[in-house]
Amino acid sequence: MDATTLRRALARTRLAPVVAFPKRLARVARHDAKVLRTSARWLFTSREHHNYTYDLTTLSRHHLAWFVSVVCDVPVGQVRSWFAELEGDEKLRGHIETATATASRRGLADRHVRYARRVGWYAMVRVRKPAHVVETGVDKGLGSCVLAAALLRNAAEGHPGRLTSLDINPEAGYLARATPWADVIDLVIGDSIASIRELDRPVDFFLHDSDHSRGHEKNEFDAVEAKLAPGAILLTDNVTATNVLAQHAERTGRRFLAYRETPARHWYPGDGIGVAW
Template identity: 50%
Template sequence: MTTIRSRLATSPVARAAALPLRTGMIARHDARVVGRSVDWLVRGRETTNLTYDLDPLNREQLCWFVSAVSGAEVGQAREWVTELEDDQELFDHVVASLSTHPRRGIGAREPHWARRLGWYALVRALEPEHVVETGTHFGLGSCAIAAALLRNGHGRLTTIDIDPQAGYVIGGPWADVIDQRTGSSVELLAGLDDVDIFLHDSLHTYDYETAELGAVEPRLSPGAVVLSDNAHDSAALSHWAERTGRQYLFFKEQPARHWWPGDGLGVAWNGKEPA
């Protein structure tokens, strides 16, 4: 059998002979995607900003990503990630907020943190005084950042969205460290100062992200860390990092049991050594 396969592999008909094998590979892959898609259609309700958990290996890779950027030991990064996952008070708050909102019919039922675990762990590691987020949406990421600030014992979050109804899950003790702003992020960024961590998560186009980076750059504190959510869709942050002499890393999500291929998280920071 091995001899026959070897001869076929080097024969003029090799490509045609391999077609059934290649077809089977595609069929198995597509069957998994279709199965997960059908399950999501039946069980899920979301129409945008999809939420999910990370594959266990991908979660571990996120911990190493946090370690590389912050200089924290990877074991400590794992503890911070677990800390958010085990925060029952925050979990219950988000569930209650989602269940009573008028848009609950097309929204998530409970929090699934995915790459936001990285946001949380970086805030825990870097202990910023001022975090700025553009693109509040319903406020899941804002609550994760606020939870990290509360555990640090200091720091505030400024979150910006053009939608006045954004941030509807923000409440309780987490709201105490959050300042919500409504309007153009580019205009509002120009009025801020001493930004220790900046997170772009608003309009994911190259031009708009570049405009935000230009607006926030003179407002950054020395050693500030800049994050770009959905960095798989735009090279704006990596280009900005290169222009400004910063380091750049990218993390790609691998969702667990979900049809969506995952989003990406880019980070830029100063110096050749970890921040």
Template identity: 30%
Template sequence: MAGHDSWPPPVRRFLLSTRAGRIGLLVPRLCMAAWRSRGLHALWAALVWTFRSRDIASRSYHTTRLNQDELCWTIAAVTRIPIERIMGWRDEILADDDLARHVRRAVESSPERWSHDPDYRLGRRLAYYLLTRALRPKRVIEAGVDRGFGAVLILRALERNAAEGSPGEYLGIDRKPEADAFLYTAYPARRGRIQCGDAAAILRGLPGDGSLIIHDTGIEPTHLAAFTAALDAMLADDTVVISSWLRPDFMDLARRRSRGFLGHKDSAPGHWKPPSRMSFIFPAGRQDQRDAMRTELP
């Protein structure tokens, strides 16, 4: 729910961490979902979600198998990795019962269990896992960590990459402290860190080479302009960027820097949320390098 991080701490604790708070949020959650819904079917889904789900926003949702296939083909185009491998990694993470149990345990033991669903629903974050597995990046930078669901998927991919001889590190960036990302902090094999602060300011001091950069923060114009400027300054030959938003700013950046650009829209059956429209910015015209990477993968 937009703006909940700016609530006064006592109000935030009551609304997000208690059964009574969940009841108190029923009407605001229904209003938010109804306002963002499109059509009568989505309005009914919003009503069902309000009473069945604990989420205060559309944090987790299932996507269709066909939509996942479409995402796999997009990732294959971005990375030049054979589609069979991409789909294999998709099946690998969807069948990860250990990670699903971690998510459920971490949510149920968190003070915010009344405002977060414990279900293992990857949604757009499936793309984070697939890109990390395919690119074998030296570092994954995630701007916008929230409760850490995307982070644990990235960590799982980094863990498997390291076991196959391609170690990498994780850096999360968020305006909230690391302790708020309880799915990340409770993960037993976590690596890297979460840095509290402004994403654009932190990016300006980082190298871009060997990096996968994930943008999952807001799109307020001033912030987005600063973020894309920071990206422009740090892009290396092999940097790949994914954003959970499809915006002209990213298309303009790709055109200026002679990069490839693709978009992808997810599909969440039975959910009220409008589809996420993701952006991918990736190196173009480097077939020789991608072919070498493809032959080296196990």
């Protein structure tokens, strides 16, 4: 009896789990070893302690391009060109690197610029040409810079817009305090729910990226609903953790889609983009 025939025979007996165990153990060990190597490398090469930045895998970038294409009803090739537009913006990249290196919080931030899913935010703003974007949760201001860069490109094409960035931390947004990006940003410090209720102009594009508790996320979407312009688009950075935006979309008669990113060479499993429109 050859080895293949023997394995097939054993697979039909009670010994099957025992015989399969070494192979299963080897697969788990290889997976865990890869995770440990990636985690160890990150511990010694990165300074970040939260709100991690990373690149996307090639496959994940392809999926994100198609996600934006479907949501915004534009050719996927055009979406890829907007990805390239952001990533080729050397002025923005240089600013982020310099501002990170000289910031008082530089000990907890990586200087290397990694946009990940934010290229999707950028492309959506380039498609939709919103007059008023609102984001909740600013942290260093990387996302704010990305959104502002898209608005500046839109303005150069005759479609001006502004970004209202909301955060409860008075130290938030240090990357977004330099011109020309700061020229289109209104940074508001305070509770996001109260700040949303005080908005004095319609919202065309809303992004939840603040307190990721389910209750707070729901309260933000409930608060902004009365402020939305016709045809507004809603995004959440919390889609891998809750179903809040999907439920909000169902209640308000919108469509909903979700994308989950896959980081390249990083231990963190990634976040995603939920969209209701």
